[in-house]
Amino acid sequence: MANVNTQADLMDKLGSLCKRRGFVFPSSEIYGGIGSTWDYGPLGAELKMNLKRFWWDAMTNRRDDIEGLDAAILMHPKVWHTSGHVAEFTDPLVDCKKCKRRYRADDPALKSGKCPECGGELTDARKFNLMFKTFMGPVEDEAAVVYLRPETAQGIYVNFLNVKNSSRQKIPFGIAQIGKAFRNEITPGNFIFRTREFEQMEMQFFIHPSEDEKWFEYWREQRWNWYQALGINKLRLRWHQHGEGELAHYAKAAYDIQYEYPFGWQELEGVHNRTDFDLGRHMQATSKDLRYSDERYTEKFIPYIIETSAGCDRTLLTILVDAYDEIEVKGETRVFLRISPVVAPIKAAIFPLVKKDGMPEFAEKVYQELKKKFKVFYDESGAVGRRYARMDEAGTPYCITVDGQTLQDETMTVRDRDTMEQTRLKLPQIAEFLEKKVSGQ
Numbered sequence: 001m002a003n004v005n006t007q008a009d010l011m012d013k014l015g016s017l018c019k020r021r022g023f024v025f026p027s028s029e030i031y032g033g034i035g036s037t038w039d040y041g042p043l044g045a046e047l048k049m050n051l052k053r054f055w056w057d058a059m060t061n062r063r064d065d066i067e068g069l070d071a072a073i074l075m076h077p078k079v080w081h082t083s084g085h086v087a088e089f090t091d092p093l094v095d096c097k098k099c100k101r102r103y104r105a106d107d108p109a110l111k112s113g114k115c116p117e118c119g120g121e122l123t124d125a126r127k128f129n130l131m132f133k134t135f136m137g138p139v140e141d142e143a144a145v146v147y148l149r150p151e152t153a154q155g156i157y158v159n160f161l162n163v164k165n166s167s168r169q170k171i172p173f174g175i176a177q178i179g180k181a182f183r184n185e186i187t188p189g190n191f192i193f194r195t196r197e198f199e200q201m202e203m204q205f206f207i208h209p210s211e212d213e214k215w216f217e218y219w220r221e222q223r224w225n226w227y228q229a230l231g232i233n234k235l236r237l238r239w240h241q242h243g244e245g246e247l248a249h250y251a252k253a254a255y256d257i258q259y260e261y262p263f264g265w266q267e268l269e270g271v272h273n274r275t276d277f278d279l280g281r282h283m284q285a286t287s288k289d290l291r292y293s294d295e296r297y298t299e300k301f302i303p304y305i306i307e308t309s310a311g312c313d314r315t316l317l318t319i320l321v322d323a324y325d326e327i328e329v330k331g332e333t334r335v336f337l338r339i340s341p342v343v344a345p346i347k348a349a350i351f352p353l354v355k356k357d358g359m360p361e362f363a364e365k366v367y368q369e370l371k372k373k374f375k376v377f378y379d380e381s382g383a384v385g386r387r388y389a390r391m392d393e394a395g396t397p398y399c400i401t402v403d404g405q406t407l408q409d410e411t412m413t414v415r416d417r418d419t420m421e422q423t424r425l426k427l428p429q430i431a432e433f434l435e436k437k438v439s440g441q
């Protein structure tokens, strides 16, 4: 068996696998698609759900110091003036005077100073705000403008008092949220890497200002470890520290976790020290006292915020890129998606070796039993080798086969997708084994 995977055409192969197997489809495809939005199919939706659960568990359920939140996408428009997004959340944009194409002014393809498509002259750079606007209510005028949130973070800041008071948390504590965000990106692309509609998994940790460096380091380490627990190859991960010119308008310090995609090293998640910028600005704009105090402190203070901000779709892409493997078996190229059992869409497939001698009936019972706890799949069609191959491609880590011996002693083979090892186990042991693997042990 030889590994035939190369990076060069990986994105194309991944795109077609995702379509074929039902991970990701181009949005509104029967209308010709719409730029840069994607729909998750049956396997993709399952994977995304598992990924969000994995993040949510790590951030909230396994901790005592972080609360969850699910804030609205549409917020008071003043939020975005206060946060600085109306004035600052811009990309520099240039237009080609001839063919009217638009580019980000910092696009490396513009090195020559001419349009890379038609050689036409380019306009001067101007600021382009990335927020989508819409109208609230029946009148479409300036007074009715609202924005689709470009980050979920602001929903957390404006609820700081609500969450603190209702949960009785004391500093240091965090608020976590998963939800949609929208950016009118000038150059979306690379499949689901940069899109105009996407989901974020953000956590804001509220601390005393004197402890910002300690907590910044703590969260960098936590987030790095989370990607390891997700099964991402750590040789393809690295830190990138933001220089002066790169820092977002709210940040004092920022590090990105980058991944080495087939199109280069790119940001996967940002860890930011947002200081008291956001709460300070909201306090000024609303005259609400967002300062914190308890018996441990002599003076009230505006908490500093350490933010961890991950893209859900981008992490999903990372899982797929990292998991994609091709192996040549007897002249045939076989695809394996080596997705960790903790997030794999289907945890196990159950096969009768042949469609006779009571094997399908036994396998069906096993399927019905395991289905109570796990996402499993029953398949009796075609040669067993083909069935294995279909599951390898879908990222299913285990295949359970009912064979002649099963009918004698109730043991079944459990085949591991990555080691190809087969172990014989009875149903209660299989359930225990899956439980362990799915919970990351």
Ligand code: GAP
Pocket (backbone or CB within 6 Å): 150, 151, 152, 153, 183, 185, 192, 193, 194, 195, 196, 197, 198, 200, 202, 267, 268, 269, 270, 307, 309, 310, 311, 312, 313, 314, 315
């Ligand atoms: N609240 C801070 C914030 O939004 P960001 O670095 O602009 O920070 C955080 O975004 C994460 O959101 C990124 O690391 C990326 O994973 C994801 N993200 C940002 N823009 C995206 C886009 N257009 N498409 C997909 N994911 C995106």
